[in-house]
Amino acid sequence: MLKAPAESAGEAYEREIAAERLAKEIGRLEGAEKGLVFGRIDWTDGTALRIGRIGLHTEEDDLPLLVDWRANAARPFYEATPVHPMDLRRRRHLRLEERTVISVSDELLDGTTPTDEDVVGDGPLTEALSARRTGRMHAAVATLQAEQDEIVRSAHRGVTVVQGGPGTGKTVVALHRAAYVLYAFPRAAEEGVLVVGPNARFLDYISQVLPSLGENDVVLATCRELAGVSTDTVDPFDTARLKGSSDLADALAGLLRVHQAPAGDFTVRVGQELVHLSGEEVAAARDAAVAAAPGHNPARQVFRELLVDAVTDAMQRDMGDLLEQIDADAARMTGMDLDRFTGAAQRRAEGAADSGPVHELDLDAIRADLLDDDAGVDRAVEVLWPRLVPGDLVKALLTNAGALAERLPRLTAQERSLLLRGPDDPWTDADVPLLDEAASLVDGPPERTYGHVVVDEAQELTAMQWRMIVRRCPARAMTLVGDFAQAGPVATARDWKEALSPHVGPRFKLHNLTVSYRTTQEILESVRDLLTRIAPDQKPTRSLRSGESPRTVTTPPDGLVTAVVQELRAQSTAHPGELLGVICADTRVSELTAQGIAHHARIVPASEARGLEFDGVVVMNPEEISTARPGGERDLYVALTRATKRLCTITVQPA
Numbered sequence: 001m002l003k004a005p006a007e008s009a010g011e012a013y014e015r016e017i018a019a020e021r022l023a024k025e026i027g028r029l030e031g032a033e034k035g036l037v038f039g040r041i042d043w044t045d046g047t048a049l050r051i052g053r054i055g056l057h058t059e060e061d062d063l064p065l066l067v068d069w070r071a072n073a074a075r076p077f078y079e080a081t082p083v084h085p086m087d088l089r090r091r092r093h094l095r096l097e098e099r100t101v102i103s104v105s106d107e108l109l110d111g112t113t114p115t116d117e118d119v120v121g122d123g124p125l126t127e128a129l130s131a132r133r134t135g136r137m138h139a140a141v142a143t144l145q146a147e148q149d150e151i152v153r154s155a156h157r158g159v160t161v162v163q164g165g166p167g168t169g170k171t172v173v174a175l176h177r178a179a180y181v182l183y184a185f186p187r188a189a190e191e192g193v194l195v196v197g198p199n200a201r202f203l204d205y206i207s208q209v210l211p212s213l214g215e216n217d218v219v220l221a222t223c224r225e226l227a228g229v230s231t232d233t234v235d236p237f238d239t240a241r242l243k244g245s246s247d248l249a250d251a252l253a254g255l256l257r258v259h260q261a262p263a264g265d266f267t268v269r270v271g272q273e274l275v276h277l278s279g280e281e282v283a284a285a286r287d288a289a290v291a292a293a294p295g296h297n298p299a300r301q302v303f304r305e306l307l308v309d310a311v312t313d314a315m316q317r318d319m320g321d322l323l324e325q326i327d328a329d330a331a332r333m334t335g336m337d338l339d340r341f342t343g344a345a346q347r348r349a350e351g352a353a354d355s356g357p358v359h360e361l362d363l364d365a366i367r368a369d370l371l372d373d374d375a376g377v378d379r380a381v382e383v384l385w386p387r388l389v390p391g392d393l394v395k396a397l398l399t400n401a402g403a404l405a406e407r408l409p410r411l412t413a414q415e416r417s418l419l420l421r422g423p424d425d426p427w428t429d430a431d432v433p434l435l436d437e438a439a440s441l442v443d444g445p446p447e448r449t450y451g452h453v454v455v456d457e458a459q460e461l462t463a464m465q466w467r468m469i470v471r472r473c474p475a476r477a478m479t480l481v482g483d484f485a486q487a488g489p490v491a492t493a494r495d496w497k498e499a500l501s502p503h504v505g506p507r508f509k510l511h512n513l514t515v516s517y518r519t520t521q522e523i524l525e526s527v528r529d530l531l532t533r534i535a536p537d538q539k540p541t542r543s544l545r546s547g548e549s550p551r552t553v554t555t556p557p558d559g560l561v562t563a564v565v566q567e568l569r570a571q572s573t574a575h576p577g578e579l580l581g582v583i584c585a586d587t588r589v590s591e592l593t594a595q596g597i598a599h600h601a602r603i604v605p606a607s608e609a610r611g612l613e614f615d616g617v618v619v620m621n622p623e624e625i626s627t628a629r630p631g632g633e634r635d636l637y638v639a640l641t642r643a644t645k646r647l648c649t650i651t652v653q654p655a
């Protein structure tokens with residue numbers, strides 16, 4: 001297409017657009033090729049439908065060859081049960097490698113006995129769950145379970161919240177929901193779908209799921225990436241938590257108002273004249289400018305115009321006063337009422353070059369001049385409404401003990417001292433939402449917004465991070481998944497209500513997932529006491545799988561690293577090809593890396609283990625993980641629930 005000659009610039013442009021569209025379509029088809037057809041449903045009347053990652057039609061007569069899993073026609077594949085067969089006789093799962101069918105498994109739903117054509121065997125879910133982990137999440141589109149499918153396909157367009165214990169498929173639901181939104185809600189699809197995750201490691205883990213569902217246009221980002229701020233520095237937890245509070249948003253907004261014509265009267269020099277504006281006049285201009293344009297800098301021009309209006313009004317008023325004064329003085333000196341002799345119209349004509357009323361006409365010209373370019377007005381705007389830089393606003397708050405005390409009166413002096421930073425200190429992770437907040441105050445709402453936003457591990461977000469995410473979703477159409485029992489030390493909310501009520505009040509739909517598809521029953525039982533301690537109200541999850549009991553190895557303190565290395569070696573020999581992870585306190589990462597075990601196992605700091613999974617997991621020194629940072633028991637809970645098959649904990653013998 002690009003080789004074809006273009007007659008004109010317009011034609012060349014159209015050609016580019018068409019080529020881009022085709023390239024996108026190729027990408028979609030290639031992405032969906034893996035496991036293209038995974039299901040088939042046969043109705044009792046003998047007709048059948050094939051279900052795949054995308055829909056395909058015959059070229060000539062546009063007959064459906066393959067139905068997109070998100071289409072309404074595909075619903076029975078996910079919803080039919082032997083109790084409610086929805087007129088289906090059979091549900092078939094197919095597994096493909098490239099274009100070769102490697103396994104077929106049927107479920108008969110209408111109670112008939114299998115024929116030679118039916119292949120009734122191990123369930124495809126069991127097969128999917130016992131497959132080896134690869135370090136990347138796969139789509140679960142072929143085996144989406146009814147409780148998951150109901151959320152994925154929900155017609156609800158507002159805020160959908162999904163909670164559930166570890167491994168209940170929250171991430172699966174979130175990503176398939178993103179794909180469903182793109183398919184079923186064209187408006188949201190047009191405005192774009194954003195998936196927010198806690199860190200780069202997690203985004204990498206889930207990065208293949210949507211492309212494999214034929215969706216390449218979803219934006220995956222961390223908060224840091226959304227704000228476009230790069231930083232490697234993190235604050236201590238106490239500081240980060242404080243910076244996560246929405247009080248900081250109020251503080252920044254309060255600080256901004258100092259730069260927006262703060263209360264009081266003001267004198268503007270116009271040429272040789274001093275024009276005095278009252279406090280009310282300045283405030284009226286300020287309020288109107290704030291209302292007219294979101295963002296301090298965009299409102300600056302509006303304020304300038306309103307200020308010029310106020311100045312010309314004041315000049316008119318002053319001139320009127322002056323003329324009256326002259327009349328009064330003249331009357332006093334001559335003992336005559338001048339108005340009676342000359343009339344107002346005549347008096348105006350005396351001072352005017354044109355025939356119009358003198359002060360009004362001149363004032364129009366003056367107004368135009370002032371608006372155009374005037375040093376006095378410029379100076380006034382510079383004082384009353386200076387142009388700002390978002391980072392400077394944050395610095396003005398955090399580098400100034402006085403500003404902190406004034407703007408954050410609810411904090412203790414000690415808390416405020418945790419927030420205080422030097423002017424040249426690098427920005428930290430917890431500063432990112434503050435910078436984003438400041439950017440929205442100073443420059444207005446973000447340019448890039450989305451029609452639907454999906455947030456995974458949403459329990460991790462601070463109030464300030466919620467603000468930056470909600471800001472990017474004007475329609476408030478969101479899918480939020482998380483588990484507060486897994487919340488890290490910086491998270492500021494304890495439940496969904498607390499997290500969401502500032503943004504949507506009570507208007508969110510809460511769903512619970514109850515079945516764990518990752519963690520075995522044995523592992524879940526081993527963490528039950530821990531769960532009761534960290535989240536007493538949470539109902540325990542039920543698991544579909546059972547397996548080996550978790551093991552504990554105890555070592556003397558100086559044998560810890562050796563024990564970890566030995567365990568990893570033993571596991572990788574006993575279970576070649578399985579994905580192993582070792583989860584340790586963050587401070588242990590470099591020590592473990594130095595052991596050269598990276599080819600046996602992925603080394604994961606406990607703070608970054610959320611959402612990940614492995615076939616086998618070795619948890620190094622649980623006591624250390626649970627005391628490394630505040631809420632460390634929740635980190636430990638996360639670490640202990642990452643394995644699909646086996647879990648070994650290496651603990652240190654008490655002295």
Ligand SMILES: Nc1ncnc2c1ncn2[C@@H]1O[C@H](COP(=O)(O)OP(=O)(O)OP(=O)(O)O)[C@@H](O)[C@H]1O
Nearest residue numbers: 140143144145166167168169170171172517518611
């Ligand atoms: N319907 C399903 N079919 C096949 N596999 C599934 C299904 N649902 C979940 N899984 C698998 O179970 C594992 C856990 O799912 P997922 O990561 O979505 O759980 P989660 O609730 O997000 O867990 P966590 O709270 O630990 O982040 C994954 O390997 C996922 O592929």
